[in-house]
Amino acid sequence: MKNFHRSRSLKPTAKQVAHVAGVSLAAVSRAFTPGASLDVEKRKRILAVAEEIGYLSPARRTAEAISATTITLVAGDLLNPFYPFVLDTLAKQLQESERQLLVYALAANTDVDSVTEQILAARPSAIIVTSAHLTSSMARACRQHQIKVVLLNRIQRDIRINAVACDNFQGGRDAGRLLLERGYRKIALVGGVANTSTHVERVRGLRDVLAEAGGAIHAQAFGNFTYKGGYTAGKTLLSVPDAPDAIFCCNDIMALAVIDVAREFGLRIPEDLAVIGFDDIPMASWNSYGLTTIRQPVERMVMEALKIIDDPTIKPSDDGIITMLPGTLVTRSSA
Amino acid sequence: MKNFHRSRSLKPTAKQVAHVAGVSLAAVSRAFTPGASLDVEKRKRILAVAEEIGYLSPARRTAEAISATTITLVAGDLLNPFYPFVLDTLAKQLQESERQLLVYALAANTDVDSVTEQILAARPSAIIVTSAHLTSSMARACRQHQIKVVLLNRIQRDIRINAVACDNFQGGRDAGRLLLERGYRKIALVGGVANTSTHVERVRGLRDVLAEAGGAIHAQAFGNFTYKGGYTAGKTLLSVPDAPDAIFCCNDIMALAVIDVAREFGLRIPEDLAVIGFDDIPMASWNSYGLTTIRQPVERMVMEALKIIDDPTIKPSDDGIITMLPGTLVTRSSA
DNA sequence: TACTCCTATGAAAATTTTTCAATCAGCTTC
DNA sequence: GAAGCTGATTGAAAAATTTTCATAGGAGTA
Numbered sequence: 201m202k203n204f205h206r207s208r209s210l211k212p213t214a215k216q217v218a219h220v221a222g223v224s225l226a227a228v229s230r231a232f233t234p235g236a237s238l239d240v241e242k243r244k245r246i247l248a249v250a251e252e253i254g255y256l257s258p259a260r261r262t263a264e265a266i267s268a269t270t271i272t273l274v275a276g277d278l279l280n281p282f283y284p285f286v287l288d289t290l291a292k293q294l295q296e297s298e299r300q301l302l303v304y305a306l307a308a309n310t311d312v313d314s315v316t317e318q319i320l321a322a323r324p325s326a327i328i329v330t331s332a333h334l335t336s337s338m339a340r341a342c343r344q345h346q347i348k349v350v351l352l353n354r355i356q357r358d359i360r361i362n363a364v365a366c367d368n369f370q371g372g373r374d375a376g377r378l379l380l381e382r383g384y385r386k387i388a389l390v391g392g393v394a395n396t397s398t399h400v401e402r403v404r405g406l407r408d409v410l411a412e413a414g415g416a417i418h419a420q421a422f423g424n425f426t427y428k429g430g431y432t433a434g435k436t437l438l439s440v441p442d443a444p445d446a447i448f449c450c451n452d453i454m455a456l457a458v459i460d461v462a463r464e465f466g467l468r469i470p471e472d473l474a475v476i477g478f479d480d481i482p483m484a485s486w487n488s489y490g491l492t493t494i495r496q497p498v499e500r501m502v503m504e505a506l507k508i509i510d511d512p513t514i515k516p517s518d519d520g521i522i523t524m525l526p527g528t529l530v531t532r533s534s535a
Numbered sequence: 536m537k538n539f540h541r542s543r544s545l546k547p548t549a550k551q552v553a554h555v556a557g558v559s560l561a562a563v564s565r566a567f568t569p570g571a572s573l574d575v576e577k578r579k580r581i582l583a584v585a586e587e588i589g590y591l592s593p594a595r596r597t598a599e600a601i602s603a604t605t606i607t608l609v610a611g612d613l614l615n616p617f618y619p620f621v622l623d624t625l626a627k628q629l630q631e632s633e634r635q636l637l638v639y640a641l642a643a644n645t646d647v648d649s650v651t652e653q654i655l656a657a658r659p660s661a662i663i664v665t666s667a668h669l670t671s672s673m674a675r676a677c678r679q680h681q682i683k684v685v686l687l688n689r690i691q692r693d694i695r696i697n698a699v700a701c702d703n704f705q706g707g708r709d710a711g712r713l714l715l716e717r718g719y720r721k722i723a724l725v726g727g728v729a730n731t732s733t734h735v736e737r738v739r740g741l742r743d744v745l746a747e748a749g750g751a752i753h754a755q756a757f758g759n760f761t762y763k764g765g766y767t768a769g770k771t772l773l774s775v776p777d778a779p780d781a782i783f784c785c786n787d788i789m790a791l792a793v794i795d796v797a798r799e800f801g802l803r804i805p806e807d808l809a810v811i812g813f814d815d816i817p818m819a820s821w822n823s824y825g826l827t828t829i830r831q832p833v834e835r836m837v838m839e840a841l842k843i844i845d846d847p848t849i850k851p852s853d854d855g856i857i858t859m860l861p862g863t864l865v866t867r868s869s870a
Numbered sequence: 871t872a873c874t875c876c877t878a879t880g881a882a883a884a885t886t887t888t889t890c891a892a893t894c895a896g897c898t899t900c
Numbered sequence: 901g902a903a904g905c906t907g908a909t910t911g912a913a914a915a916a917t918t919t920t921c922a923t924a925g926g927a928g929t930a
Binding site (some may be wrong): 284455 | 598
């Protein structure tokens with residue numbers, strides 16, 4: 201009986217579902233109608249059979265068709281100017297292929313679970329997640345619903361999910377090498393959030409290149425990837441007797457904050473203190489900052505993410521592909 | 536025959552449409568199926584009758600149901616940090632009411648027409664437009680499709696459309712008065728884009744309060760609401776012999792640019808030059824700027840926009856309601 | 871001219887949703 | 901405790917809609 205549907209024509213019908221599930225035709229229809237009166241258990245069983253056979257109600261089918269052109273962006277931190285830039289790039293690329301962009305903004309420091317249900321209810325064809333932690337339960341749910349997920353600017357190896365990111369390790373190395381070349385020796389770090397790949401890899405790169413030169417990170421503090429956090433971290437680092445002569449920051453806004461602190465301390469940049477950031481947000485090039493930084497190739501990152509989404513040979517259930525793109529060291533006046 | 540449908544039950548059926556249009560039932564179904572083989576004229580006629588009677592095919596009905604919970608945001612300038620803030624606020628408020636947010640990002644200086652078709656094809660329940668010019672043809676199309684439109688942070692009286700904005704005139708006055716009170720007399724202006732309400736009203740407010748005190752705008756330049764534009768404008772204003780002692784900028788990023796120029800010119804702020812902006816973006820409160828500005832009540836603006844959208848007594852075809860909310864003068868170190 | 875191929879079409883078949891009447895369980899009322 | 905009411909659940913049947921099928925007509929072509 202399990203292969204009942206194979207013997208019939210191509211498209212599975214409600215009648216078949218009804219037969220297999222041992223219920224009336226009406227029940228099948230009701231199972232697909234939210235709010236219809238139907239025993240919870242029975243509905244569950246019908247839906248299971250339908251999935252097994254591959255049946256979709258007409259309403260479900262049109263819903264599917266609509267959402268097939270929709271991509272959901274889950275953005276964690278829109279107040280960091282890097283992400284609006286990503287959003288803008290993504291929106292424009294999607295417009296070109298006549299697709300829609302749904303946006304969810306997460307409150308600070310929350311993971312995706314708070315909106316999982318809403319996102320899945322909208323049944324997008326794919327989800328792009330930036331700067332937010334994806335829980336394994338969400339990852340599992342997406343696999344189950346055949347929705348592709350791509351992490352942008354973050355890599356999570358725990359859940360084996362697609363990811364596109366800048367080569368953060370190399371970026372960290374580039375920053376460190378520049379500082380060494382310019383003669384700085386007391387190189388400190390303003391980190392972001394400890395368990396994020398952007399933080400970890402960038403720091404690893406810096407540490408790596410310093411170690412090669414026989415050095416180490418002079419001091420470090422965490423700035424939570426925010427201006428405020430960077431400001432506090434900068435103050436902490438510069439307030440001690442043996443203050444650093446260079447600070448590598450895990451992103452640009454924190455770097456800008458550190459520059460602001462340095463100014464308050466009366467330090468000349470880059471003579472007394474060199475500062476390097478990461479991202480190359482628009483403000484980095486503003487005259488009052490002139491921040492030396494690692495530019496992330498946002499356009500290419502977005503393109504690669506869409507490539508993964510559009511590649512039919514990559515299945516949602518596959519183990520994730522990790523795409524790493526090189527960043528560019530942009531030298532301005534701060535280092 | 537025109538009132539044929541009134542005699543029948545509540546829900547119009549395809550049969551009725553077929554009868555009125557004088558075609559077969561199958562033809563009606565086909566009219567609603569994209570790609571189905573049907574004479575173009577006949578399809579048009581059927582669709583017209585259907586609209587007249589109020590019939591929607593099941594597929595169309597579910598599509599309608601889905602998009603009923605979708606609101607489209609058309610954002611003009613995501614690189615100005617004010618708008619990500621709006622987007623973030625809107626996204627979070629919509630998440631609370633389980634609605635979806637579709638985002639379109641327009642390329643710089645384009646009007647909405649470039650994406651009109653895409654937007655209408657998605658049939659959102661409402662559209663919120665920030666910082667982009669709405670053409671009258673788009674406005675007409677939305678009326679016709681029964682889609683509510685709300686302009687956010689912009690007022691266009693030419694097309695009589697709903698709008699929510701800060702009281703820009705009053706904001707301009709507040710800024711001007713503060714400068715006068717602090718003893719500045721050579722007050723210059725860095726404008727945004729000439730034909731936008733945000734520019735016009737803010738300037739009018741400034742001019743108004745200066746005139747009351749028997750003065751006038753000392754000099755002016757346009758900055759296009761961008762950092763770069765503001766930078767150039769600032770240079771122009773400060774390079775002349777009789778330079779201003781205060782500059783009011785029509786938004787914050789331009790004000791930040793002007794501060795940067797002033798620093799290059801070796802001017803002390805606020806002693807040699809006072810600067811006031813408009814918006815209160817996060818950067819305005821950063822230590823290196825300490826920008827005095829008019830804060831826009833973004834949360835309330837978004838709430839008011841949604842209130843208009845959710846109010847069933849306001850019809851898409853109605854003449855627009857204009858909601859004006861007071862801004863707040865935030866005094867920091869720049870003036 | 872005859873033939874082919876394609877679009878267009880209504881009738882009828884197939885499919886799905888909705889209505890309707892019946893059943894049943896849990897409460898309330900007497 | 902019995903009778904009665906209410907509302908959820910259900911399958912059969914009716915209604916509505918989509919799809920199939922056979923046919924007709926027209927444009928292009930050998």
